Amino acid sequence: MSTVQPPVFAASSEVDNGTVPAHIAIIMDGNGRWALSRGLSRSDGHRAGVDAVERAVNAALDAGVGYLTLYGFSTENWRRPPLEVASLMGLVREVFGQGFIGRLQAKGVRVRFIGDRSALSRDVNWVMDRAENVTRNEKRLLLTIAFNYGSRQELVDAVRSVAAQVESGTLKAADVTEETVAGNLMTAGLPDPDLLIRTSGEKRISNFLLWQCAYAELVFSDVLWPDFSAEHFDAALSEFRARQRRFGAV
Numbered sequence: 480m481s482t483v484q485p486p487v488f489a490a491s492s493e494v495d496n497g498t499v500p501a502h503i504a505i506i507m508d509g510n511g512r513w514a515l516s517r518g519l520s521r522s523d524g525h526r527a528g529v530d531a532v533e534r535a536v537n538a539a540l541d542a543g544v545g546y547l548t549l550y551g552f553s554t555e556n557w558r559r560p561p562l563e564v565a566s567l568m569g570l571v572r573e574v575f576g577q578g579f580i581g582r583l584q585a586k587g588v589r590v591r592f593i594g595d596r597s598a599l600s601r602d603v604n605w606v607m608d609r610a611e612n613v614t615r616n617e618k619r620l621l622l623t624i625a626f627n628y629g630s631r632q633e634l635v636d637a638v639r640s641v642a643a644q645v646e647s648g649t650l651k652a653a654d655v656t657e658e659t660v661a662g663n664l665m666t667a668g669l670p671d672p673d674l675l676i677r678t679s680g681e682k683r684i685s686n687f688l689l690w691q692c693a694y695a696e697l698v699f700s701d702v703l704w705p706d707f708s709a710e711h712f713d714a715a716l717s718e719f720r721a722r723q724r725r726f727g728a729v
């Protein structure tokens with residue numbers, strides 16, 4: 480399992496008194512409906528969604544957010560028609576194989592992918608490795624893209640890994656803590672998301688960061704992902720600022 484180094488990115492909430500989330504996670508939803516309402520194919524909707532990704536990255540940079548995690552493809556999305564799955568894979572190859580990575584690097588964005596890469600083709604793995612390598616020294620924003628990611632599978636993998644350590648005698652069952660579990664997730668080293676945004680009006684988590692979002696503030700936007708702009712991003716930040724976080728206390 481790949482992990483990141485301990486965070487070196489700005490924990491904005493500390494410098495800004497908690498008003499700016501250090502980590503924002505987004506379920507980018509509604510590409511299909513956006514396309515169908517225009518008489519386009521679902522693949523066209525995914526293509527239009529790529530521009531919204533770049534807008535969201537720029538908005539996060541402007542706001543001083545240190546960590547942005549985007550849900551790009553779930554372990555359940557294999558249930559879609561093969562042509563649509565193929566178009567999403569092709570989009571990854573295209574987007575990360577071109578100028579996008581250079582623009583991210585120039586802005587100080589480090590890119591990482593989480594999810595099961597073993598099911599992805601060699602060329603998709605190649606562009607992912609390349610994007611991670613090219614941007615590995617950038618420190619302004621850590622952009623994590625969840626691709627073939629499912630939170631339940633991630634937890635199963637973590638349990639297996641902890642169980643193997645207990646089996647081999649390097650860890651006692653009684654010594655397993657929340658930190659042990661968190662440290663065996665694909666997000667090891669990242670702070671938990673402070674804010675989870677989902678677009679398109681759906682109000683569900685869809686197997687995204689179940690452990691990590693235990694205390695995330697949830698913001699649901701009716702906007703379809705390809706229409707998501709800096710203004711919508713800022714509106715979500717305003718909603719976050721207006722929330723009172725209690726973490727179980729009074």
Ligand code: IPE
Nearest residue numbers: 507508509510511512551552
């Ligand atoms: C989100 O848009 C993108 C992915 C899940 C890959 P959808 O494709 O789910 O769009 P809708 O929900 O069908 O409109």
Ligand code: IPE
Nearest residue numbers: 506507508550551552553685
């Ligand atoms: C969640 O969206 C997955 C991604 C955004 C990548 P879906 O559109 O797949 O979720 P459901 O099926 O509506 O729950």
Ligand code: MG
Nearest residue numbers: 508509510511
């Ligand atoms: Mg959807």
